[in-house]
Amino acid sequence: MSDLPIVEPPFDAAGAGPRIGGVLLAAGTSSRFGGANKLLEVVDGEPIVRHAAATLIEAGCAPIIVVVGHDHQQVRDALTDLDVTVVENPHYADGQSTSVRAGVEALPDDVEAAVFALGDMPWVRASSVESLMAAYRNGVGTALAAAHEGERGNPVLWTARHFDALAAQRGDTGGRDLLFSIDDAALVETGDPGVRRDVDRPADLPEG
Numbered sequence: 001m002s003d004l005p006i007v008e009p010p011f012d013a014a015g016a017g018p019r020i021g022g023v024l025l026a027a028g029t030s031s032r033f034g035g036a037n038k039l040l041e042v043v044d045g046e047p048i049v050r051h052a053a054a055t056l057i058e059a060g061c062a063p064i065i066v067v068v069g070h071d072h073q074q075v076r077d078a079l080t081d082l083d084v085t086v087v088e089n090p091h092y093a094d095g096q097s098t099s100v101r102a103g104v105e106a107l108p109d110d111v112e113a114a115v116f117a118l119g120d121m122p123w124v125r126a127s128s129v130e131s132l133m134a135a136y137r138n139g140v141g142t143a144l145a146a147a148h149e150g151e152r153g154n155p156v157l158w159t160a161r162h163f164d165a166l167a168a169q170r171g172d173t174g175g176r177d178l179l180f181s182i183d184d185a186a187l188v189e190t191g192d193p194g195v196r197r198d199v200d201r202p203a204d205l206p207e208g
Contacts, residue, residue, distance in 0.1 A: 008189040009131050017137035018112035022061030023103035026119030027069030027092035032200045037071045047078040051122035059129035065106045067099040095172035104167040117155035123194030132157040135188045146195040147187035153195030
């Protein structure tokens with residue numbers, strides 16, 4: 001279990017609320033997957049990264065920044081016709097934090113919060129992202145991670161007050177350490193096993 005407090009929907013209706021963007025991290029090398037790029041593997045008829053982007057779109061995040069690096073042109077091609085802005089991170093080999101930084105820097109100034117999601121998690125439900133957004137709009141906290149059965153997962157919503165600290169992270173941890181340093185950080189229970197299910201190795205893909 002996590003030391004962070006856990007909150008559960010439903011949350012009160014809060015209207016349209018502040019503008020919440022999305023950042024999809026899709027720059028990694030897939031080093032544990034073998035020779036192929038896991039983000040381009042097909043699940044349910046679509047590349048994994050396209051599923052992840054479509055989830056943010058369906059949830060209503062806007063704008064959506066997709067950070068690419070390794071195989072950047074092929075990943076771009078997988079997102080053709082989706083309403084996203086693709087940003088290239090030339091420093092992707094230095095760790096996930098460089099992609100977080102690139103995503104933060106690409107967000108417009110009028111975004112008050114953003115949902116940071118991982119490109120290798122195609123099973124996250126749009127309703128889970130919506131729960132993060134609703135929790136923020138109801139004042140639950142300024143750093144909110146999706147959870148399943150009380151266990152922390154992804155994506156994570158960060159408010160703009162934390163963007164500078166996120167951009168200052170180093171290495172391959174993204175914002176994990178920062179999350180646990182924030183007084184009003186919380187887990188949002190989603191009931192969605194997809195928030196803890198990613199693809200690292202070929203065995204993580206469904207059979208067939």
